[in-house]
Amino acid sequence: MKKLLRGIAAALLVPLLLFEEWGWEPLAAAMARLARLPIWARLESMVQALPPQGALLVFLLPVLTLLPFKLLALFLLGAGHAKSAVLLLISAKLVGTAIVARLFQLVEPALMRIPLFARWYPRWMQWKDRVLTWVRQSAPWRGARYLKSGARRWWRSLRRA
Numbered sequence: 001m002k003k004l005l006r007g008i009a010a011a012l013l014v015p016l017l018l019f020e021e022w023g024w025e026p027l028a029a030a031m032a033r034l035a036r037l038p039i040w041a042r043l044e045s046m047v048q049a050l051p052p053q054g055a056l057l058v059f060l061l062p063v064l065t066l067l068p069f070k071l072l073a074l075f076l077l078g079a080g081h082a083k084s085a086v087l088l089l090i091s092a093k094l095v096g097t098a099i100v101a102r103l104f105q106l107v108e109p110a111l112m113r114i115p116l117f118a119r120w121y122p123r124w125m126q127w128k129d130r131v132l133t134w135v136r137q138s139a140p141w142r143g144a145r146y147l148k149s150g151a152r153r154w155w156r157s158l159r160r161a
Contacts, residue, residue, distance in 0.1 A: 020097060027097050027101050056114065063100075069088060
C-alpha cells in the first residue's frame, strides 16, 4: 500500500517537477533582468537583507498571493469555462514560478539559517533529483526526446532549404 501511495504521489508531482525544472532558471533569469531598474535593484537588496524569518515570509508571499487566482480558475472550470480556467492556471503558474525562483535566489542564504529548512531542503533536492532521474530514464521520456530531436532536425532542414 505504501509503495502504491508513493507511486501515485510521484505521478502527480512529476509534471509539476518537470515544469519547475524547465522553467525555474529561465524564469528566474527573466526576473533578474528587472534588477537593472534602480527601484527593483533596491527592492532586491532589501529582500536579501531580511533575517531568516522575514525571508521565509517573503518567500511564501507569492503562494498566498496567487491562491485566489487558482481558486478562480477552479470556479471557472466548474462553470464550464475550461479554456479560461486553463489559461488562468498556466498564467498563475508561470508568474508564480518566475517570482518564487527569483525570490529563492535572493533569500536562500537566509533560509539556510533556519535549522528545519537547512535540514529538509537537501533531502527535498535529493528526492527531486531521484524522481527526475527516474523520469528521464523512462521509455516515454526517451521517446519524447527522440521525437523532439527529429523535429528539430526537420525544422532546421526546412529553414536551410
